[in-house]
Amino acid sequence: MADFGKVVKLFVGLIALLLWIAILTPFAPLHAQENQGNPENFTYTVQPGDTLTLIALRYNLKLAGIILANNLSNPNLIFPGQQIILPGVMLSPAPSTPPGASPPAVDQTHLVQPGETLFGIANLYGVSIGAMVLANDLANPDVLYVGQTLLIPSGPPPTPEPLQAPFVAVELSEPTIIQGRTLVIKVTLSEDAGLSGMFEGRPLFFSQAGNQQRWSIIAIHTLTEPNIYPITLTATRPDGAAVTTYENVTVAAGPYGTEDIQFDDERSELLDAELIELEQKKLVNLWSQVTPRPLWEGPFRYPVEVSSLRITSHYGTRRSYNGGPATSFHGGTDFGGGVGAPIYAAAAGRVVLAEPLTVRGNTVLIDHGMGLFSGYFHQNQLVVSQGQEVQAGALIGYMGSTGLVTGPHLHWEIRLQGIAVEPLQWIQQEIP
Template sequence: MARGGWGIRMGLALSLALARPALAQEPVRYTVQPGDTLTRIAARFGTTVSEIEAANGLTNPNLIYVGQVLLIPAGASAPSPGRIHIVQPGETLYRIALRYGTTVARLMALNNLNSPNWIFAGQVLRVPEEAPGASTVWPSPFVEIEVGAAPAIQGRVFPVRVRLSEPAALEAAFLGVNYPLAPTAEGGEGLLAVPAMQAPGVYPLALTARRSDGQTVRVHLQVRVAAGPYGREAIRLPPDRQSLLDPRRIREEQEKVLAACTPFEPERRWSGPFRYPVANPEVTSPFGTRRSYNGGPYTSYHEGLDLRGTVGTSVYAPADGVVAFAGPLVVRGNAVILRHGWGVCSGYWHLSAVAVQTGQRVKAGDLLGYVGNTGLSTGAHLHWEIRVRGIPVDPRQWVEGVE
C-alpha cells in the first residue's frame, strides 16, 4: 500500500507533531497526542496539572484521551519542542544524558534532582534547550506513531502506523487481543478492531517493538471508544430450528470460524474498497443490532450484514483473498470464509451451494457460491461478515468508508 493511504477512511490521522507556539497571554487549545499525560502537557506549557484540570472541568487526570482538546490557561508559556523527556522503564539519568547530548549534572540542575538515582518510570524531565536530540518524543526505536481519528467506534476498525529508527517486529495489544503489525519500509502498520459490545470509555493501547537482539521496547497510549448506532431486534425461530441455539453447538462452530479467521498474514491481498458480494445489495438487517431469540435477553448481536436475495442468487468475492473454509456448518449453514491478509477475513453464510474450495485464491468479483436458507436462518438471504483477528466489524465501513 502506498505511503499515506490507509485503504480504510478513518478521517485525518492524528499527527504527533507538537503544538505550534502561541502568544503567552492568549488562551491555547491543545489536542492530546498519543503518549500525553496531564503532567507532561503541564510541563510543556509551563503550567500545573491543577490549573489544566480547573480550566477543563476534569475530575480524573488519568482519563484524558487521544484527540481530546484541552484549554490551556491563559498566561501559560508557549511550548518548546523537546523541552521534556518521559522516563522509560530501565532508563538511567546517564543514559538519558547520552541520548540528548548533555550531562547528568545539567539534567540534575535543571530538574532540581538531589541524586542521579532518584528517577522513576513516567517521570517528566526537562532537557536543555540546546540538546540536539531533544525533539525525540518516543523511546528508541520508535520515531513516530499515528492512529486513526478519535474516538474509535464500537464495531469498527482503526488504523495504526509506526515509524522506526531501526528494523523491529511490531505488535499492538488492545482490549485483550494482540495485533501483529505488517512490516513496512519505515516500520509497520495494521488495523485494530473495537468489539461491537465494548462499553464506551477510555482503554489502553500498548505498542511493542522487538529488536533483532531480542530486546523489547513498549509504549502506552489511550484510546477512547464511543458507542455505535445500533438498535434492537427480536427474532422468532421456527420449532424445527430452535435446536440450533444449543450453546455447545454454537461454541464448537465458533471455534471453527476463529481457527479459519484469526491467523495473521503480513501480506495485504485487498486494495481499495470492498464490493458488496451480491448485485443490487439491499440490507435487511444491519451489523451490530442487539438480538433476542424467542423472547430471551438481548445478550448477543448481529455479527454481519444480512443482504436480501432469493435462493440461487450469485455471491461474489468482495476483494482478493484465499479460501480458508468452504463447506457446511450447523448454525451458519453452507459457508465460505476468505482470508484477505493482516488478520482480516470475510464470511458468507446460509448458502444453498458453494462454488470454491479451501486453499483456492480468488479475485474480487469471482463466484463464491449461491444465496440460500441453510443453518440458523428464517428465510433466504446472504449473511456477510468481516472479522479482524476474529472480532466481527461492520462491513459497511469497508464499502462505504474506503478511499
C-alpha cells in the same frame, strides 16, 4: 398487533440505518465559523448522524455547556443543518505549552458516587478521559471507588510526552472510535527495530508500509465499554534493547438498536447448544489463524450485485431470541435477494472453508491475511472449494436460506482476529 410491531421494528431499523450511514461518513472537519456577537463562541453546523454527545467529545466540550449556550430544551433532538454554538471553541489552535511547562491547573475536585464511571465523570466536566487519568495518576481507569476524590483538570490538555527513539510517530486512523469499527495504527521507527504490540490482551500483527513504517489493524469489539484504552507498543533494537510506549484510544458508543428474533419450533431445535458450539469451534479454529501479510488491496466490494443492493439488517444491532434478554448482537450485514442471486468475494484471498454448516448453512470463509476473514452464510449453492485462491469479485456461490434463517438472504461477516467488525467500513474506506 404483529403488524404494528413490524412497522415499529422497520422504523427503528430505518433510523438505525440512517444513523449508520451518517456515522460511517468520515467525521466532517470543523464546520465552525465566527459568531458575530461573541468572539469566544463559534457556530457549528450539525452533520447527519451527529449527536450532542459526539460533538462534545469531538471538541472536548461540556455537554451541559453546549445545552446552556444554545438554550436546548431537548438535547436529543438536533437535526442536520442546525447551527449550534460551541462555547469557547477556537478556530486556530491555542498556543502550545512549551516543553517542561507545569501541569495544567487543577481547580475542582469530584467525590466519586456509587455507579459512576470515569467516562461519565469526564463527560460531566467536559474534560478528556486522558486528562483525568494524567491528573489523577490512575493506573487503571476502570477501577474507581465510592468516596474517591478525583482532581478535575482545567485548561488546555497537556502536550503528550515526546516519543522515545526509535519511535518517531504513532498515528491512529480514529483516535476516538465507535464500537465495532476497525482501527488502523501506523508506527514510524527511526531505525530497523522489531515491533510488537498489544491491545486488550490481543497481539498486534504488523505489516511493512514504507522504509520505517509499519501498520496494523485492530478490531474494536462492538460490546467494548465506552472508555479510554491503551495500545502497548514495544520496539526492540538490533542490540536487544526494548523501548515501550502507549497510545490511547477512546471508544465511543455506537448507535445500535435492539431487535427480537422469533423462531418457530422446527427452527428453534437448531438452537441446540452442542451443535452451535461444535460449529463455533470449527470457525474459531480457522479465523484465529493469522496469515502474516495482506492478501487484499484497496476497498472491499459488495458481496452482491450493486444494482440490486438491499440491506435488510445492519451490523451491531443488539439481539434477543424469542423474547429473551438481549445477550448477543448481529455480527454481520444482511443482504436481501432471491434464492440464486450471485454472491461474490469481497476481496482477494484464499478460501479456507466451503461447506454446509448446521446454523450458518452453506458457508464460504475467505482468509484475507493479517488475521482478517470474510464469511458468506446461508448460501443455496457453493461454487468454490477449500484452498482455492480468489480475486475480488470472483463468483463464490448463490444466495439461499440454508441453516438457521427465516428467509433467503446473505449474512456477510468480517472477522478480525475472530472479532466481528462493521463490514461496511471495509467497503467505504480503503484500509490501511
